[in-house]
Amino acid sequence: MFAAPATPSIRKVTAQLTPAYRRMIEASPFFALATSGPRGLDCSPRGDAAGFVRIADESTLLLPERRGNNRIDSLRNLVSDPRAALMFLIPGLSEILRINGHAFLSRNRELCDSFQVNGSAPKIVIVFQIDAVMFQCARAIVRSRLWDQALHRTPGELPTAGSMLADATAGEEGGSAYDAALPERIRTTLY
Template identity: 50%
Template sequence: MHADNEPLHITDMAALERLYGVPVAASISKEIDHIHPHYRAFIEASPFLALATSGPAGLDVSPRGDPRGFVEIRDEKTLLLPDRRGNNRIDSLRNIVSNPNVALLFLIPGIGETLRVNGRARILIDPALLLRFAIDDKPPRSVLEIHVETVFFQCSRAILRSRLWDAAQHVERSSLPSLGTILQDLSGRQIDAKHYDSELPERLKTTIY
């Protein structure tokens, strides 16, 4: 029984499994505990990933991007991910300090399949290691060492449904609120939208690394 105003929802695993059924064989056999050469090819071709973490304050997912192959495969169980400069919120790193469990989702422009990696991370700051990841003579402040626990590909349905790589679906930036407008409104006008937006292109250019 449920109240008239309460939507039907799943409350236990058995009900969830009855609703969706058993996974197909391929969805199980694609999952392994290491970086197979086939999966290596996906990682080396990817210029972008989403990094998911969890900590005392809750969950976080953060974008990471660089020239393709920016994630180094040290061996079949270890990935190295440079942490470039940003806004210094360091939400992901704060979470990793208290909970090393992470998940990565690799995307490749024009490719429908994505690659999912789950594992445990630690934050490395060895100067020699940081220098190896320098771009424009600017090393990252840290490198995430990720011990791989599971790896598998995700089929292309979500990318196909969203038409993510279809240029005809691209949205004009001017159709959305500018970053300055958002900051001005959320800060109670302590930040000036016009000033922020006018400086943003040059700021991005000079601080990207």
């Protein structure tokens, strides 16, 4: 049904960071973290200024667990199943960096404090051990035209956070009051 993979698609996989893969991580302001656990799968976004993921060595990444919605689905999963995957995106670049490995959580105060931003340190740092790293070819990004600004949506074209929450809770929460308060809540709780 499928042809054999092209030789470069196999040879691009390494067990540790190459200089080029390292530069991709250092330039990325965003990645998705995929985990698996007793409650099922989770894929969560992570973002900050480019370089927020620290490279401890060619096989180890340090991922600060920034403030979020406190669901901690990924963290719960990692406690029971250390397998994880990362997908790094860089605005304007069509290639994606994929990393498979396993991770554990560190509450080491000195390590957490080293990721402090605006006086706020993460409570947890995810220590990610690389098993395989590779770049993903540009086809998905090119097909989706993800970085094409002519396709970017404007506020009001799609549901707001408040309207999605209202739909999900049968109107018990969310709505315009939620949307009105959201920018200030994000501003004051970003870190």
